[in-house]
Structures are given as structure tokens and as C-alpha cells.
Amino acid sequence: MKESQPSAIYLKDYKVPPFLIDKTELTFDLDEATTIVTSRLHMRRNPAFGKSTAPLVLDGGEDVKLIGVAMDDYALPPEEYRISEDKLIITATADEFVLTCETLIEPQNNTRLEGLYRSSSMFCTQCEAEGFRHITYYLDRPDVMSVFTTTIIADESRYPVMLSNGNEVERGKTDEGKTVVVWHDPFPKPAYLFALVAGDLAVKNDVFTTQSKRDIKLQIFTESHNIDKVDYAMEALKRSMRWDEETYGREYDLDIFMIVAVDDFNMGAMENKGLNIFNSSCLLASPETTTDDTYLRVEAIVAHEYFHNWSGNRVTCRDWFQLSLKEGFTVFRDQTFSADMHSETVKRVEDVSFLKTAQFAEDAGPMAHPVRPASFIEISNFYTLTVYEKGSEIVRMIHTLLGAEKFRAGSDLYFDRHDGQAVTCDDFVAAMQEASGFDLSQFKRWYSQAGTPIVTVTDSFDEATGTYRLAMKQDTPATPGQPTKLPLHIPVRVGLLDEQGTVVSSEVNGVVAEDHVLHLTSSEQEFEFSGLTSKPVPSLLRGFSAPVKLRYDYSSKDLLLLLSSDSDGFNRWSASQQLAVNELTTLINQAIEGKELSIDSQLANGFKGLLADKTLDPAMVALILALPSQAYLSELANPICPAAIKQARQYLKAQLANALSADFERVYREHKIQGEYQATAKDIAHRSIKNIALSYWVETNSELAQQEVVTQFQAANNMTDQFSALSIAVNSQHKQAEELLSAFYEQWKAQPLVVNKWLMLSASQDQENALETVQGLMEHPAFDLKNPNKVRSVLGGFGQSVAGFHNADGSGYRFLADQIIVLNKRNPQIASRLCTPLTRWKKMQPELSAKMKAELERILAEDLSKDVYEVISKSLA
Ligand code: B3K
Ligand code: ZN
Numbered sequence: 054m055k056e057s058q059p060s061a062i063y064l065k066d067y068k069v070p071p072f073l074i075d076k077t078e079l080t081f082d083l084d085e086a087t088t089i090v091t092s093r094l095h096m097r098r099n100p101a102f103g104k105s106t107a108p109l110v111l112d113g114g115e116d117v118k119l120i121g122v123a124m125d126d127y128a129l130p131p132e133e134y135r136i137s138e139d140k141l142i143i144t145a146t147a148d149e150f151v152l153t154c155e156t157l158i159e160p161q162n163n164t165r166l167e168g169l170y171r172s173s174s175m176f177c178t179q180c181e182a183e184g185f186r187h188i189t190y191y192l193d194r195p196d197v198m199s200v201f202t203t204t205i206i207a208d209e210s211r212y213p214v215m216l217s218n219g220n221e222v223e224r225g226k227t228d229e230g231k232t233v234v235v236w237h238d239p240f241p242k243p244a245y246l247f248a249l250v251a252g253d254l255a256v257k258n259d260v261f262t263t264q265s266k267r268d269i270k271l272q273i274f275t276e277s278h279n280i281d282k283v284d285y286a287m288e289a290l291k292r293s294m295r296w297d298e299e300t301y302g303r304e305y306d307l308d309i310f311m312i313v314a315v316d317d318f319n320m321g322a323m324e325n326k327g328l329n330i331f332n333s334s335c336l337l338a339s340p341e342t343t344t345d346d347t348y349l350r351v352e353a354i355v356a357h358e359y360f361h362n363w364s365g366n367r368v369t370c371r372d373w374f375q376l377s378l379k380e381g382f383t384v385f386r387d388q389t390f391s392a393d394m395h396s397e398t399v400k401r402v403e404d405v406s407f408l409k410t411a412q413f414a415e416d417a418g419p420m421a422h423p424v425r426p427a428s429f430i431e432i433s434n435f436y437t438l439t440v441y442e443k444g445s446e447i448v449r450m451i452h453t454l455l456g457a458e459k460f461r462a463g464s465d466l467y468f469d470r471h472d473g474q475a476v477t478c479d480d481f482v483a484a485m486q487e488a489s490g491f492d493l494s495q496f497k498r499w500y501s502q503a504g505t506p507i508v509t510v511t512d513s514f515d516e517a518t519g520t521y522r523l524a525m526k527q528d529t530p531a532t533p534g535q536p537t538k539l540p541l542h543i544p545v546r547v548g549l550l551d552e553q554g555t556v557v558s559s560e561v562n563g564v565v566a567e568d569h570v571l572h573l574t575s576s577e578q579e580f581e582f583s584g585l586t587s588k589p590v591p592s593l594l595r596g597f598s599a600p601v602k603l604r605y606d607y608s609s610k611d612l613l614l615l616l617s618s619d620s621d622g623f624n625r626w627s628a629s630q631q632l633a634v635n636e637l638t639t640l641i642n643q644a645i646e647g648k649e650l651s652i653d654s655q656l657a658n659g660f661k662g663l664l665a666d667k668t669l670d671p672a673m674v675a676l677i678l679a680l681p682s683q684a685y686l687s688e689l690a691n692p693i694c695p696a697a698i699k700q701a702r703q704y705l706k707a708q709l710a711n712a713l714s715a716d717f718e719r720v721y722r723e724h725k726i727q728g729e730y731q732a733t734a735k736d737i738a739h740r741s742i743k744n745i746a747l748s749y750w751v752e753t754n755s756e757l758a759q760q761e762v763v764t765q766f767q768a769a770n771n772m773t774d775q776f777s778a779l780s781i782a783v784n785s786q787h788k789q790a791e792e793l794l795s796a797f798y799e800q801w802k803a804q805p806l807v808v809n810k811w812l813m814l815s816a817s818q819d820q821e822n823a824l825e826t827v828q829g830l831m832e833h834p835a836f837d838l839k840n841p842n843k844v845r846s847v848l849g850g851f852g853q854s855v856a857g858f859h860n861a862d863g864s865g866y867r868f869l870a871d872q873i874i875v876l877n878k879r880n881p882q883i884a885s886r887l888c889t890p891l892t893r894w895k896k897m898q899p900e901l902s903a904k905m906k907a908e909l910e911r912i913l914a915e916d917l918s919k920d921v922y923e924v925i926s927k928s929l930a
Contacts, residue, residue, distance in 0.1 A: 058926070059919045061428040064374040070192055071102045072109055072146075074199040077244075079189070081169075083160075083176055083207040083251055088169065089120070090156045090189045094199075097149040109152075111141040111190035112183070116163065119190070120155040141190040156189045163187070164839060164879040172317035173276060175252025176212070177330055179323060182373055182432045185244035195370045196475040198241040205234045205251060212251040214274060218242070218326045220308060238326055240306065241473060243369055248325030250313045255280035261291050261305070264298045269305050275314040275337070282337035285348060285732065286312065286355050293356040296390050301464055303363045312336065312355070316805065317840050319882045320436070322354050324361035331358070334806055334842050340730035342807050344773045345740060348732040349391065357387040368471045373432040377424045377500070378478045380436075381444020385452075388445060395734040398622035399672045405597045405623070406676075408446065410685040412438035413602070416505045417688070419892055419928040421532040425478050425500040430923035433882050439503070446600040447499045451485050453544045453570060453598055454496070459489035495574060496542040503532040506541055508573065510605040514588035521549065521559065521582040521589055525573050527601075533927065543573040546598035549582060549589035554618025556592075560584045567620075568595065590614055595621040607631060609655045616659045622673060629677040632656050633705070637686060640701035645694055650704045657712040664716040671724060672738035675745045680706060683855070692898045695859040699819070710752035718758070721746040730771040737773075744777035751785045759787060766793055776810060783814055798835075808835045809846040816850030823857025824864055838875075841883050848872055852890050863904030866891065870908035874915055881918030888912075888921065892928040 076095035081088060098105065113119075119136065122129050124146065134143045141154075163170035168187025169178050178184065186193040203217035209232040219238025227233055255277040261269045271290060273283040290312070297303045307327045318332035335354045338347065364386060365379035392400040415421065415438050422435065424444045429435050452460045463485035471480060478500050486493045506529040513522050525545065529538035548568045551557050559582035561569045571580050582589075590611045594603050607615075607628075612635075615628035636652055643650050663674050680702055687693045710717065724743035726736055747765070750758040762785075766778035779797055782790040794815060801807035812835065816827045830836060830847050837843050848869065852858050858865040869887065876884035894905035906929070913925050 059430050059922055061430050063428045064372070064425070065427070067372050067374075069101045070099055070194060070197050071105055071107045072096050072192060072197075073099045074192060074197055077191075077199040077201045078204075079201065079247075080204040081206065081249060083205065083212065085161065086159070088158050088160055088176075090154075090158060092152075092154045092156075092189045092191070094152045094154075094191070096146075096152055098146075109143040109146050111143075111154075112186040112193040113139050113141055113156075113190040114168070114187040115139060116158060116168070116187055117189060118157040120157055121153075122155075122190075123153040125150050126153070139186070154190050158188060165882070166317060166319045166841070166880060167882070169249065170317070172315040173252075174211070175250065175254065175276075175315065177252075177313065177315045178247065178249045178325075179319065179330065180247050180325070181245040181323060182376075182436075183245075185247055188247075191244050193244050194372070195243040195245060196372065198243055198369070198473070198475060200241050201238045201247060203236045203238075203247075203249065205236070205249065206231050207251050208232070211253065214250070214252055214254040214256070216248075216250040216274070216311060216313065216328055218246070218248055218328050238307075240326060240367070242326050242366060243475065246324070246326045246366055246369075248323070248328040248330055250274070250315075250328065250330065253277075254313070257283050257287060259287050259291070261294050261310075263294070263304045265304060267304075267308070269294075269307075270309040272309065272311045273314070273336070274311065275333070279314060279333065279337050282339045282342070283314075285338040286336050286351055289352040289355040290359060292352075292394065293359040293390060296356070296393065297360060297363070297386075300389070300393075301363070301386070301461070301468075303468065305362065306367070310359075312358075316842070319841050319880070322358045324358040324365055326362070326366050329358045332842065334809065337806060338732075340732075340771045342772055342801070342804050344776055344810075345732060345737045346773075349395070349737070352394065353387050353391050356390045357383055360386045360390070363468060367473065368468060369475045371475045371477050373429070373435070374425055374427070375477050376432075376435060377440045377444035377447075378476065378481055380441045381424060381446075382448050382481065384441050384445035385448035388449075395737075396670060396672060398626075399670065399676065399734075399738075401596060401623050402626045402673070402676050404442070404445075406685070408438070408442045408600060410682060410688055412442045412600070413505050414684075414688045414893065415439055416443070416503060416532070417530070417896075419533060419895070419930065420924060421503045423501045423503045423535075427501070427534075431881075431885070431919040433920055434885055434923050443600055450499070450544055450599055451482075451493070451496070453546070454493075454542075454572075455485065455489045455491050459491065460485070462488035493542075495540075498539055498541050502529060502538055502541065503535055504529045504538065506538075506543065506599075506601045508543065508545065508594075508599075508601045508603050510591070510593060510603065512591060512605075514585070519583060519585045521585050523547070523571075523580045523582070523591065524577070525571075525580070526577045527573055528576070533930070540574060540576050543599045543601060545571045545573050545593065546595040547571055547580075548592040548595055548619070548621060549585070550592060550614060550618060551587060551589060552614075554614050556620045557585065557589060559589075570598065592619050592621055592624045594624075594627075596623045597627075609635070613655060613659050616677070617662055622670075626673065626677055629656070629659060630681055632659060633681050634686070634689065637681060637698075637701050637705060638689075640704055641686070641690070641694070641697045644697035644700045650701065652705070652708065654705065654708055654712070656705075657709055660709060660713055661716060664713065664720055670738060671742040672734070675738070675741035678742075678745050678749070683853070687893075687896075691896055692902070693893070693896050694898045695855045695901075699855045706749065707752045710749040714750060714753045714755070717746045717750040717753075718755075721750055721761070730773075740773050740777075744774070744781070747777070748781045748785070751781055751787070762787060763789055763793070766796075772807070776814075780814060783818055802835065805835075806842075809842050812836065812843060812846040813850035816847045817853040819854050819856045821856060823851070823854040824860065824868060827851045827854075827857060827868070838879065841880070844872075844876070844883055844887075848887055858890070859901060861900065863901075863907070866901075866905050866908045870912050873912055873921065877912075877915065877918050877921045881920035884918065885920035885924050888924045888928070892924060894928070 078093040080091040160169045167184035205215040215234040217236035222237045223235035225233045254274040257273045259271040312329045314333040314336045321335045322331040364382045466488045467484035509526045556567045612628045612632045619625045686698045724739040769775035
């Protein structure tokens with residue numbers, strides 16, 4: 054452990070920057086051994102800071118070597134500046150000056166993948182949040198916005214493509230014959246949006262004509278062997294550009310928009326101004342190598358990064374505590390876009406299912422934090438499901454409260470008022486409130502209060518008056534640093550069904566409708582519905598109108614009625630989940646008590662009706678058929694007994710499979726599609742129901758089903774069907790599973806993105822020797838510790854192996870901790886993310902919990918990066 058541990062910074066300490074940088078001129082002399090960066094910063098004291106003689110303090114990194122610094126071309130002697138930790142401090146400055154810094158960096162040795170680094174044979178950058186300081190000394194904070202001009206000097210034979218933000222304005226040669234390219238970005242931006250790419254890349258060109266009839270040049274760059282896999286991303290980009298014009302009135306601003314795919318990338322993609330950089334796993338797509346899920350993911354991420362051009366770039370964040378200002382809003386925008394492109398209900402179910410599994414778990418764990426955190430040690434740890442997904446739910450609730458038209462008026466006001474500024478979540482809410490006249494003052498607590506609220510609902514019916522009453526209570530559990538909570542403004546969308554399942558109208562506060570948005574604002578509140586003839590079954594929290602845990606004592610009969618008849622598609626899914634959770638909870642308890650598992654499943658009746666109903670969207674049926682995941686059941690459990698959960702899921706799946714075996718076989722056959730692969734909602738739906746039907750059918754141990762798995766694996770003309778067959782074989786412990794896994798690797802070993810899927814599936818196998826398997830994978834030629842995708846595949850896959858990761862002897866936890874310790878030094882961001890499963894130790898069954906805790910303590914004793922230190926120390930607090 055270090056002598057002194059890193060300390061937190063606080064939102065309440067925010068101060069405007071003492072200096073501004075109006076213009077930033079950068080020159081990169083790129084070379085294999087060393088890269089020289091020269092910056093000329095046109096700086097002045099910030100009038101908003103007040104009169105001051107404060108020294109100039111620039112952010113840097115231990116990997117940046119200062120060669121020289123000059124003020125207005127006067128080279129500063131060593132006594133006129135100093136370097137303290139990672140800062141460059143210059144005591145005496147004029148009120149306005151040009152600061153020149155020459156620094157040396159070694160991108161080829163940058164394993165953190167922050168700042169300028171090498172991926173394959175190219176140079177690329179990642180500057181959000183604080184990567185720019187690993188390139189040169191700067192005021193690396195989002196409220197310092199500057200106009201950038203970037204000069205790149207490199208050997209053209211190795212780096213024929215040299216890109217930066219904005220427009221290319223000049224091209225020439227140095228005396229030594231190197232190529233010089235100059236880029237200028239007219240839009241002021243914070244350093245986190247800076248980007249540079251240089252490499253030998255192939256390009257796909259296209260054009261988009263904006264609503265005001267400007268032609269925008271679109272370019273996607275990849276290494277040459279991947280350029281045949283960018284057509285889908287290009288089409289998705291054009292759809293996104295059109296959608297943002299139509300839905301938000303936002304047009305693209307520069308004359309060129311570029312995307313580059315790189316293999317080594319810490320996350321999905323990055324919205325650098327005019328030059329998005331993508332993890333190749335989130336950009337490349339072809340039917341043979343890419344599954345339906347990934348197609349949809351590529352479309353969503355292309356859209357997300359493009360939408361940031363307004364929600365993030367033109368209007369950016371004042372400080373990193375406001376991260377959700379751009380991320381929550383942009384996730385909401387990309388979710389709505391995907392819903393518009395495909396099916397609204399399917400998209401909502403997928404998003405909510407993810408939120409309830411992963412964000413709810415985060416909100417209940419040691420890293421729980423508000424959507425706008427009040428403090429952090431390392432901002433990279435706050436690119437979380439809370440900031441992104443719960444942040445999006447907050448924006449969605451504003452949309453629900455205001456209605457579509459007023460929401461649009463609010464977003465217009467927000468963009469117009471704050472264009473070119475770095476602002477706060479309060480500014481966003483203020484624009485929404487002002488444009489709509491809707492009071493959002495209590496609602497704003499959603500930004501500052503962590504934890505998932507629990508809404509408990511009871512009801513009563515007065516036959517004499519035909520009045521139905523819902524009594525609601527809200528309660529948000531304590532979270533670290535927030536022992537008590539205030540009531541939130543929670544929009545609860547409600548419909549009422551009669552005994553036949555027909556939605557009935559009712560009157561609430563003088564409004565007659567089939568669907569009401571109730572405003573739950575107090576800890577306890579009652580709502581009255583009049584005009585009813587019999588006690589209804591309530592369809593509560595329709596469309597998941599708020600990110601809360603709903604408690605209402607539904608009978609199985611009520612749930613079956615909602616499942617078969619609710620006019621709100623989301624709540625049909627929700628009813629099926631509740632029914633499954635109820636049955637699985639009974640089975641999990643039997644498993645924990647060591648009893649023989651047995652259940653008279655009601656779910657089978659519900660499923661039977663769905664499988665026979667040809668009017669339903671097959672994608673929705675597929676979602677309903679998917680049993681709650683191991684991860685979601687773990688989120689609900691306390692304590693978590695992984696083996697019991699797994700046993701219960703397997704048992705229920707087999708019961709359902711046997712009860713409905715003929716239905717699953719029929720559905721499997723009915724939904725086979727002929728012809729060429731298309732990533733359309735319709736075809737995706739057929740494939741999803743077909744493959745889930747096969748996964749049930751095979752559980753009956755039918756020889757025919759087993760053979761069908763192998764046939765589909767061999768005959769598939771697309772990765773969705775081939776990989777589904779392989780996963781079904783592995784998960785059902787098919788006798789040919791090993792053989793198919795080997796065949797798959799042999800077939801695809803030249804395609805790294807497919808190999809990543811193979812690594813993940815191989816690492817997740819639930820077998821006695823799972824640890825040995827995963828250790829073998831880390832020695833496999835296909836593995837590379839430098840590549841975050843491969844690390845995530847192997848270690849993420851291993852986390853899903855109950856027998857491996859949760860092995861009773863603690864060996865799985867020890868193995869993960871060993872990897873975290875190694876990666877802590879190489880790539881702190883990735884190391885920190887890998888800690889998540891261990892941070893849930895307090896909820897685990899006691900024997901496992903103690904073993905997890907011991908590993909956390911072992912990690913804490915190491916010399917840790919800020920990233921890993923923050924997560925581990927908070928988990929043990
Ligand atoms: N803004 C980036 C995320 C950067 C993460 C830095 N650790 C991608 C996105 O959300 O669009
Ligand atoms: Zn984003």
C-alpha cells in the first residue's frame with residue numbers, strides 16, 4: 054500500500070478556471086520511438102475568476118517529459134517554473150500571453166490507452182475524461198473551451214492517413230521529406246474532444262445532404278482487411294443524421310464527419326468533434342461474422358456518438374460531476390432512435406431489463422452514487438450505469454411529465470441558449486422547466502439522491518361508489534454517504550383491466566382516460582379512480598415510467614391476465630418476469646434448503662397461449678420466454694447463493710421444456726427463414742424466437758433436437774444462427790459441445806471479433822475444470838492482455854461460470870484478483886472495471902462472501918492506481 058492514498062474531489066468546491074485558452078495550436082511530430090508535441094496556447098486570465106495573481110497550473114502526466122517552455126517566445130529558465138507531481142506551475146504570468154510547451158511522449162509504451170497510443174500499426178487518441186494531459190501540459194477540464202489547429206508530421210509511407218478534428222486546411226512536406234497535414238476545427242471545444250489518428254487505413258466514402266441542403270462528406274476508416282464491414286455503420290450514420298434533424302431539429306455543423314475503427318480501445322466509442330473513434334467491435338458488421346445483437350449495438354452506438362455532436366459537443370459539461378448532462382440525455386436520444394427504427398416495446402424491454410439487472414445492482418452496492426455524483430477520486434470510475442442508464446431514465450421521466458411537444462420546446466431552448474457553452478444538469482432542467490411551465494423543483498432530487506426507490510402499492514375497491522383506490526408509499530434505501538432520503542417526484546403510469554383483460558376507462562382528478570400518469574410526490578399518497586363497475590386488476594408502472602422497484606401483491610391469476618391481455622406490451626413482459634421470479638424464488642429456497650425441487654408451474658400455461666398466438670410480435674414472445682437471468686436473480690436475492698439460482702433456473706427451464714416440448718419444436722420450425730440475411734426487425738424477431746425455442750426444445754433431451762443444434766451450427770448462413778447453436782450446445786452440455794467449439798475456432802480464427810465471442814463462450818462454461826479452462830485461454834495464441842476486448846471476453850465470460858468463478862474453495866475469486874493486480878499497472882481503467890463482481894461481496898452467502906473479502910483486502914495491500922484504489926477501498930468501507 055502507498056504511504057498516502059489518493060483523495061477525493063468535490064462538486065461543492067467547483068471554481069471557474071483562473072485562465073482561459075482562446076486558441077490551441079498543436080504540432081505532433083510522430084515517430085516510432087518518440088513523439089514530440091509542441092503546443093502554442095493563446096491564454097488570458099479569466100475575467101469571471103475575478104482579479105487574481107494566482108499562478109498558472111497546467112495538468113500533465115508522469116508519462117509527459119517537458120523539453121522546454123516559453124512565454125511569449127521567451128524561453129523560461131528552470132527557476133521560473135516547476136513541476137510538482139503531475140502539474141506544471143508557472144508563477145509569474147502576464148494577463149494575456151502565448152505559452153509554448155515542447156513535450157516528449159512514447160505512444161508505443163502507452164498501455165493505459167489514454168492519451169496518444171498505438172493500436173495495431175496506427176496512432177490514435179482517447180482523451181475523455183482526462184487523457185489529454187498525457188499528451189501535453191494543458192488546462193484539462195471541460196469548461197476550458199478552445200479553437201484547435203493541429204499539425205501532424207509523419208512519414209507518409211507508413212502513415213498515409215493523418216486525421217484530426219475539423220477540416221483539413223493544408224498539406225505539404227518538410228525539408229526531410231515527411232508529410233505535414235494541418236487540421237482546423239472552428240468550433241471551440243474542451244480538450245477531451247480532441248482526436249488524432251495516423252495510419253495506413255482504407256476508407257469508405259459517402260455523402261449526406263442535410264435538411265438545409267448542405268452536402269456533408271462522410272468517411273469511415275479501418276485497416277484495409279475490414280473495410281468490407283462498414284456499410285451497415287455508414288447507413289446507420291445516415292439514419293441517425295436524418296433522425297436528429299427530424300426529431301430534435303439538429304443539423305450537422307462541419308463539412309466532414311469521420312469515424313475510425315481501432316482494435317485496442319478501453320470502451321465502446323468516443324464522440325471526438327468530427328472524428329469519432331470506435332472500438333472495432335462496435336463498428337464492423339457482416340452477416341457471416343456479426344450477430345443480430347451486435348448489428349443493433351453498432352447502430353445504437355453510431356447514433357449515440359453522432360448525437361453527442363449536439364448533446365455533449367456543441368453544449369458540453371461544466372465539470373465531470375455533470376457527466377450525465379451529456380450521457381443521460383444522449384442515451385435517451387439513442388434509445389428513442391433505436392425504438393423508432395425497430396420496435397418500441399422490444400427496445401424498452403431490453404433497456405429496462407438491463408437497467409434492473411445491472412444498474413439496480415450498482416445502486417445497491419458500495420459504489421452507489423447519484424446520477425450527479427457529489428465527489429469522486431477517479432472520474433473514469435463514474436462512467437457508470439447510473440450516470441448513463443439511470444441518467445437516461447431521468448430524461449425519459451421529464452419527457453413523460455412534460456409530454457412530447459413541451460419536451461421538444463425544452464430541448465430547443467436548451468440547445469439555443471447554451472450553444473458553445475459548458476453547463477450543468479441544473480441548466481438542462483431549467484430550460485425544460487421554463488419552456489414547459491412544469492415545476493421540476495422536487496423532481497431535481499433524482500439527480501442528487503442515490504439508490505433505487507421502492508414503491509409499495511396496495512388497493513381497495515368501493516362497490517357502492519365504483520371507486521378504486523391505490524395507496525402508494527415510496528422509500529429509498531440508505532446508500533453510502535446518504536443515510537436518509539427525501540421523497541421524489543415519481544411518475545407512475547397506470548391502466549386498469551377488467552376480469553376479461555379489457556382495459557377500462559376511469560376518471561382521475563376530472564380526467565377520463567384508459568391510461569393515467571399519477572404524480573407520486575409524498576412518502577405516502579392515495580389516488581382515486583372513479584366510474585368503475587368491478588374491482589380492476591391494475592397495470593402499474595406502464596412502460597416502466599420510473600426507475601423504481603414496484604411492490605404490489607399480484608396473484609398468479611392477475612399476472613396471467615396481464616401477461617395475456619395487457620394493452621401495454623411492456624407490462625405483459627413485466628408480468629411474465631414477475632411470475633417467473635415468484636416460481637424461481639420458491640425453487641431457489643428449496644435448493645438452499647437441500648430439498649428436491651418441485652413446482653406446479655403456472656408459467657407453462659401463460660407460455661402455451663403465447664406460443665399459439667400468431668398475432669404477437671415474435672420478438673416480444675422471445676423476450677417473454679427468456680427466464681430471468683442469473684444476474685437479475687442475484688440482484689433480487691439476499692444473500693446470493695449462485696449455485697442455488699443456477700439449479701433453480703435449470704430446473705424450471707427443463708420443466709417448461711418438457712411441458713411444452715411440441716410447441717417449442719413447432720415454433721422452432723415455423724420461424725426458420727429462407728434467403729439472405731437481413732438485420733431487419735422482422736427477421737431478427739424470427740431468429741430470436743426460433744433460437745430460444747431451440748434452447749428449450751433441446752432441454753427435453755430429444756435426439757432430434759440435439760441433431761438440429763448441430764445441423765443449424767453447420768448450415769447457418771449467418772453468425773446469429775451459428776453462434777446461437779453453439780451457445781445452446783455449450784449451455785446444454787450437448788455431447789458434441791467441445792467438438793463444435795473447436796470447429797468454430799478453426800473456422801473463424803482469422804477474424805478477431807469472432808474469436809472474442811469464442812473466448813467468452815469458452816470461458817463461461819460451467820464445468821468442474823472451469824478455472825483450468827480459463828487459465829488455458831489466457832495462454833492461447835488468440836489472447837492478448839493488451840487488448841481490452843479480449844480481456845473482457847475471457848474474464849467477463851469466466852464471471853458467468855458459476856462452477857468456476859464461484860468455486861467454493863475461492864480459487865475463482867483469487868484468479869480474478871490476480872488479474873486485477875496485473876492489469877492495475879498496465880491499464881487501470883480496465884482493472885477497475887474488472888473489480889465489479891468482487892464488490893458485491895456483502896450480499897453473497899457467508900462462505901463465499903468471506904473469500905471475496907479476503908481477495909479485496911489482498912488487492913488493497915498493493916500499490917494501486919487511483920482507479921482500482923477507489924473501487925476497492927469503497928467496497929471494503
Ligand atoms: N464519451 C465516451 C466515453 C468516454 C469514457 C472515458 N473513460 C463514449 C460515450 O459515452 O459516448
Ligand atoms: Zn456517450
